[in-house]
Structures are given as C-alpha cells and as structure tokens.
Amino acid sequence: MTKIRLGMFALVLASLCLTGCLSHWFLESETRLQVENATEDCTLIAIDVISEDGSSVRPWIHEKVLPGERSHVVETDWVGKFNLRFKFVDAKNAKDTIVDTQSFEIEGGSLYLMVEGDQDSLTYRFR
C-alpha cells in the first residue's frame, strides 16, 4: 500500500515537472550583458531599453565606459526583440552628447557587445 502511494506521489511529481517542455529547463530566460567600447572618440555613458513609441525608458547599463574599456556585466530579464538606446559623449570635451537607437534581437544568456566606429558611424556587433 505504501509502495503504491509512493508510486502515485512520484507519478504526480513527475507530471508536475513535465508541465512544460523539458527543453525549457535549458532555456536562457535572462540576459547578462557586457559592453566593450571599441570606438575611437566616444565615451559610452548609458544603455537603456526604450519603448516602441519612445515614451518610456528602462535603464540597463549606466556606467562611464571610456574608449578601449569594458563595462561590468549587468543581468536583466530582457530576452526578445527590443530597441536599445545608446548614449555617448565626446571623449575629448565630454560635452557633445550622441544618442543612437538600434533594434536588437536578444537571445538571452551571456552577451558581449562591441561598439565600434567613430562619432559619424557607430556599429554594434555581438561577439
């Protein structure tokens, strides 16, 4: 009798564990982002997620990253397709602000983003 009860309990537990596809156990549902500033003349000051209509902003990385430096790793729940807004200042006079918004497909997990180019043309690539 106890064996049957234990078996039933195991069966219920197993079915509860299977409430999602097993592959979901290995799914990255968070993003750990680190940025490298590989530009020549821009200092990165902020990366935010901006809503599609531009009305609301959620901060992601707020840190001064000089050319050639790397940011800390910041973990968030942004997994999917979002618009990221990058804010830079001129590395020399630290006054002229450059704002650049790009759409990204973020797959989750550990991501290493390289910002390259100069003030006139900034490019982004995940490495």
Next chain:
Amino acid sequence: MHVRLLKILLCAIPFVAGIAFADPLPTSAVATGDAVIRDNQLREIRDILRGGRGGYLDFGFNYLPVVTQTQLQSEYGVHDGFAFRQHFAGFGAGAVDKNQYVGFLLWFERSGWDAEDFFLFPRYSEFAAVRSMTTWGLTYTQKAMDLTLAAGMQHLNVEYMGRVYPDESDSLAYSWAHARWRHMSVQGSFYRTDWRSLRVSLDLESRSAYGGRKSGLMTYLPNLEMSLYNGGDDGDDSVRVKWEQNLFDQRFYGEVTFDFPDKGFHSAALKYYPDPSRMIGFEATCLRRGETSGSKDLLWGGAIDLLFVRLAYNSSYEYEHLFHAKGTFIAEIKFDLAMVDGFLFNRGAARPAPMEASVFSRKNKDTNPEFKGKTLEASGIRYEKTGAPAASEGGK
C-alpha cells in the same frame, strides 16, 4: 526512400510555418485573463451540474515546445516566453437519502505568461503575470424533482504581476450560486454586494446521459445560453448569447455566439464527435476579434481533441482562453471524464460512452427473459450443516 522524405517534409513544413509565424500576445489580454477564467469555470460547472449526481475529473496543461510560439508584446517590444494554463477540476456527489444527493466541487486554474512555464519552480521574470483561480462549492440535488442547487466561492490569487501590466488587487473572493430545474439553469457571480455576471441557460436538448432520449426530435432542440456581464463603473453591461444546436445524431453540432447590444457576431463553430460521448472531437471555428473591420477581422481555425491530447491552430477556444494566442499550433495535454449512474462521458456530451456493462445487460435481457426483474443476492458467510446439529448448539 524519397517518398518517405517527401512525406516528412510535407508534414514538417506546415508545422514549422505554424510555429514561425506566431503572433505575440498583447499584455492587455494577459491582464484581463482573470475574468475569462472565472467565467469559464462557472460555465464548466454549469455543464457538470446538468445531472448534479455522479462525479467529474479534469486536468490539463498547455505544451509549447518553442519559445517563439507565445511571445509577449509589451510597449518595449517582443519578449520571449510562454503563455501557460494549468488546470484541474473535481466533483463528486453521494446519495444521502433516497433521491437526495449532496456533493462538493473544486475547480483550479493557474495561468499567465512567464519566461518559463513550469508548475513547480516558477521563474517570475520581470514581465511575467501569474495568477490562479480556485472555485469551490457545495451542491444539493433532488433527483425526483430534477433540481440542483449549488453555491460557493471563487478565490483569485495573484502570484506575480510584472510592471508592464496595470495594477491588480492581489487577492479577491467572489461568490457564486447556481440553480437548475430540469432543462433550465440560472447562475450568478457576485463580488461583495455587487453582481459580476448572470447566466441563464436553456439546455433543451434531450440527453440520454441524464435520463433523456437517445434519438428523436427532442434531441434536436437547441441549447441556449444568455450571459450578462457587469461592465463596471465606466463600461456598459454586455450580453453574450450562445446557441448550440445538434445538427445530426448528437455527433455533429453547430455553435454560434452573438454579442449585444452593438458588437453582433462573435464566433461560430462546427464540431464533429465520432462518438456522442465526446471523447474524441474535431472542430472548425471562426471568431471575430474586434480589432479590424470586415472579413479580415475573422480568425479561422480548428482543433482536434483526442481524449488525452488536444491540438489546435487559431481555434477560438485557445484564442479566448490562452490570451489571444494565434498563428501557432497549440498542444494541450489533458483528460476529462464525467460519470453519472456509472456511465462515462466527456463534459458537455449528450450520450454516455458504450461500455461493457451496458452491452452485458442488453445481452442478458435478450437471452434470459425469465430473469427479468429478478435479482439474486448472496452476502455474508454461508454455514453448511455438518454432523449432528445438537453438538454445536448450546455448547459448554
């Protein structure tokens, strides 16, 4: 070899396409999901209390393998994750007296959207919305008068609500009451002293599962349902009318729903059950989403229901109960079984499944007419007389 490859491709292409072109769920649909669950649970309870006796068991959960099937569309963009719906229900009634039955029912559903969809160890991502609804009640049935009375509570428990959703009270208790007399039932849902919904059902179709007819004109009478919903302080009250009609032999049904006063046509369905016990079903549905105008607004879909598994594509049930999920195949692992007087069928069915017992009794009737109405019973221990009776009597 090539034929097999072709067959696999022919099956795989629509399946992959069915997943790849899925539309993300709007946050508004996830936010208002609780009202849909409460209404759905009460409607299921109405179906089960058509008899008011016997029992019912149900469980199910959605099974979505791919992360792009039910993404969430928030103001920020498209989030990867899963809509989920896990439910179970149970009802049992026992005879307390001749003709009188008292029972207890419990319905539970946990649903929402999260980055992972497991029942145990939930993820609760920043954009998740997870809530559960528990409905319980006590029932009383008078069989001779064909009367059922039931009442109970509905508890809403908000487990987690992300920032992209409007504020929601974390727990609410609603009360509900149900009264059925023969083919007519009235159902009400209340919050404190305020009514939330009211439903009047005329299940005129004669169902042999509840002592009605197996065939004939009476089985072609319509099942009508009128639901009145409280629109709250700033909305208008709305009415939804549903007409379910047996089209052929209680195997082929048509369903149509209309919204009043102004929206008009809401949905229509054609359902085919190879056996009237509804253990297996095929359905084609059409739903007006109310987002655009004209024929573009209509969502055509279908579903196959195979006792333990349901597979749907754009079906109206999944659209309405899984936060407007569409454009993707949705599988549900499920089981439900209702029992009245020892006969089994699925919820909503008109006739029980043919079983060994019914076949046996029919056979008995055919071959042994002399046994008609007679029953032989034996119980307890049978002693046989052995030896002199005096020896065992009044022993010392």
